[in-house]
Amino acid sequence: MFNKQRLMVVGVTAFLITALGACSGGGDGGTDSTGSATATGQGSEDTTQQAPPQADTVSGLRDTVRHLSRQTVKATRPHMVRRCTSATRRVRHSASTGTGTKRKTRTWYTTERYQDCEKVRSGTETYRRVVRPERWCVSLDDVGGDTARDDVWYQVTYATYDEALGTHEHTRMRFTPTGTGC
Template identity: 65%
Template sequence: MFTKRWIVGGLTALLVGALGACGGGSGSDDSTRSVSGAGQGSSSTAQKARPTPDTVTGLRDSVRHLAKQTAKGTRPHTVTKCASASKKVRHTSSSGSGSKKKTRTWYTTERSRECSKVRSGTETYTRIVRAERWCVSLDDVGGNTAKDDVWYQVTRSAYDEARIADEHARVEFTPTGSGC
């Protein structure tokens, strides 16, 4: 028979579950919710993303594409060699006690297979000496006129945008690395 305590506990659990599903809990992450609902759901008003702290701005100086460099190399070629093995295993069982004790002995053969990698000559392979890189050089990095000719490694899409931009046009991107 249900008591009042069980009913109240069940209703409380149901209420907590419903509030959690609606996102009304106090532990919800406010950073995922938008501050204002303006512009949501309509494609005519595009919201510009705020630049991240890693974003770099400056005047386009030059661009450079460094192709991937490869070289042929050799390494030991290994193959798997397996050997079958078998061994005779002795089994015993006893029954009875004292002078009536009998011991029965029988043998079985256990088969096994052992495999190992062994060297068998050499093989050639293509190794990457230098990965493909796309680089952009900026002047006035972050508005600082003293920072000129700073090279950044960028993604292919950022490189394409900087390549078609005019000389000394303001560009903004997130670099994947520094130097070139």
């Protein structure tokens, strides 16, 4: 199994290297002012590659808006409490006086009190677990100018949702979605 995955990775890497080498075009192409690759080859078809549109921004005609409220369920979890006990430990102290051969070290011990704390389980507690977070969605028609792409749902921020509510149907909208589907 592992060898098949490795072989697949090698094949994809080789394909990408070949494709990128072909796209660079050597000496018969370059880039224009927008950074798009241009070709000076022969032929009647347009071989100019356009830079892809901003991938995170979508545009289309407003179709429908939808608000999905947050959905929670009652759940239980262990209730943890902090339990502390008093404890003592013996601490060693030392002090040195003098230098060289006349150096003397005095050692003494004291008892230090401290709290030894730990979290322990003490029953259970109930809480509200979020099953579905709150979402605001907008459906677009003619996404990216493609009339075949209708009823595509995008998750958006509340501000974009509010803006979509204030517009009429089939009004052109452009926004940055937070997710896809609804």
